[in-house]
Amino acid sequence: MIELLKNPETPVCMEIRRVFFSALAMTALLFLPGCKSVVAPDDSFTPPDMTEDQLRDRLLGGLLGSAIGDAMGAPTEMWSREGIQAEYGHVSGLDDMVREPSAEGTWAWNLPAGGTTDDTRWKQLLVKALTAPQDPDPARALAMVIVQEHDSALARLRAQTSVETEPYEQDLRHAHWLREWAKVARPWLAGDHDLYQENLHRFYGGEMVCAGMIYAPAVGLRYPGDPLRAYEVAYRMDIYDIGYARDITGLLAAMVAAACVPDANADSVLGVIRSVDPKGYFPSRLIGRTAYRIYQTALWITKQAREADADAYFATKEPLVRLALPTTTPEERQRYASWGTAYHLLDMELRRSPFHPDEIWLVTLAGLLMGDFQAEETLPFIVNFGRDNDTSAAMAGAVLGALHGAAALPAPWREAVLATSGQLNLDFPAMTQALIGAY
DSSP states (O other): OHHHHHOTTSHHHHHHHHHHHHHHHHHHHHHOOOOOOOOOOGGGOOOOSSOHHHHHHHHHHHHHHHHHHHHHHGGGTTOOHHHHHHHHSSOOSOOOOOOOOOSSSOSSTTOOTTOOOHHHHHHHHHHHHHHSOSSSSHHHHHHHHHHHHHHHHHHHHHHOOOSSSHHHHHHHHHHHHHHHHHHHHHHHHHTOHHHHHHHHTTGGGGOOOOHHHHHHHHHHHHSTTOHHHHHHHHHHHOTTOOTHHHHHHHHHHHHHHHHSSTTOOHHHHHHHHHHOOTTOOTTOTTTOOHHHHHHHHHHHHHHHHHTOOHHHHHHSSSOSOOOSOOOSSHHHHHHHHHHHHHHHHHHTTOOSSTTOHHHHHHHHHHHHHHTTTOHHHHHHHHHHHOSSHHHHHHHHHHHHHHHHOGGGSOHHHHHHHHHHHGGGTOOHHHHHHHHHHTO
């Protein structure tokens, strides 16, 4: 098995994957219900049958879970696995960070444990657009908030009179963060289709990025218990993605919404990847639903990782992947072999851009599966893999927080994020209350 995994393109290995994927696809089609597009006013939405305290715990959990994932990955965002191990060893919790402020990163120098990046700021911006919309169309509401935030930062920059540089840099970071987004939103709002398309296809250099996936969890929290509605709204709001990246945005929102009910579990959350398809991606000719095929790959990787033979793994002269994990007990050796096998197979799927939606979606799903939907195992698995680890961990954390609730999240992680949030002008309880007040 180890030799096969070292070259998964061998005929035998490729045939195993083909049979495995075909069986999964046939099973999905047998149970796939016919989902119709749902377009209805927000006042028709009914939250799940639970007390307000229970609902508050799920919504706050989704926001805090996402922030915890972001904070765990923030110190090593975009780092290689080797770089993470050299400086941090094995990341198993929240660490302080040594990094300078940046537009998409942290906005303060060397934040303590619990500091977050733009992945969390986007949730705050989405809550604002979803709960106090200036337009009944959620896409227009988001576009207006983005343009206004961008222009406000520029206005503050022009009005600066400080003799210090930091106030200028702070406003400039804010404006730079939203510059690419505002360039797309402005012509979209004006109905200038040609300029919108031109700017969309130059968005972050024309790369296919995980734009909508960054903020999609907030949409799921706006429509708890209604994954189909969450998909529809997230898909509509994602004016920054094309093709299956937009489908993934809708599915992530649907997963978070599905997690926000009393009887939710891992199977019911993952089930929306099969059952929610209002745009008809499954019956697309030749290609079908790419987001589902990526899910199949995550299942296959998890299966191979769990079946890895620890003795065979350590007997090889060059292990597939070297990790900063202990190997004293049989359980530790098996965990090492499983993680190493999973990382090796994920390495085979890497994209040129570390924030490509294909890669981000795959790593997020593989992390949830490998961690059995438990934060203590899922988030470290994702963060130690490297690449755009804060985004993938933030996505997984939102699902886990919505599923288990804020009270079930590891207390040290939860308290660190809440303690640091004041330095970043983040108010998670207020965001939660805004979501509840919108129902």
